[in-house]
Amino acid sequence: MAGFLSVYFGKVTIRKEAIKMGALSGAITGVITLLGQLIGAIIILYLASHNNLSSPLGQIPGPSSPLFEQVLYYGGGTVSGCCFGVIGIIIAGIAGGLIGAISVRKTTFDGSIENVN
Numbered sequence: 320m321a322g323f324l325s326v327y328f329g330k331v332t333i334r335k336e337a338i339k340m341g342a343l344s345g346a347i348t349g350v351i352t353l354l355g356q357l358i359g360a361i362i363i364l365y366l367a368s369h370n371n372l373s374s375p376l377g378q379i380p381g382p383s384s385p386l387f388e389q390v391l392y393y394g395g396g397t398v399s400g401c402c403f404g405v406i407g408i409i410i411a412g413i414a415g416g417l418i419g420a421i422s423v424r425k426t427t428f429d430g431s432i433e434n435v436n
Contacts, residue, residue, distance in 0.1 A: 322415030341419020349411030353404030360400035
């Protein structure tokens with residue numbers, strides 16, 4: 320969606336520029352998504368450790384657990400959120416570039432707009 324909107328409102332008529340603009344807007348959207356994933360991961364890790372929730376992967380360290388266990392717990396959750404976020408940035412950039420290439424339009428001499436083949 321970001322790739323389409325940036326190409327549409329940017330009035331890009333060259334397919335190569337549309338791909339660049341779409342990929343950039345998709346990557347920016349992916350970065351914003353990464354930040355949301357990190358914030359969400361930290362919140363859920365905090366809530367899980369302070370509400371004595373059970374986990375199928377082992378015991379969740381509570382507030383009175385040793386510092387080393389808490390660092391591993393929060394660090395592992397944050398790193399896994401970052402890995403999924405980086406994959407999201409790549410996918411969003413590729414999708415933005417593809418949508419930008421598809422949605423590029425060309426203005427003809429009489430002022431009408433047609434799709435570029």
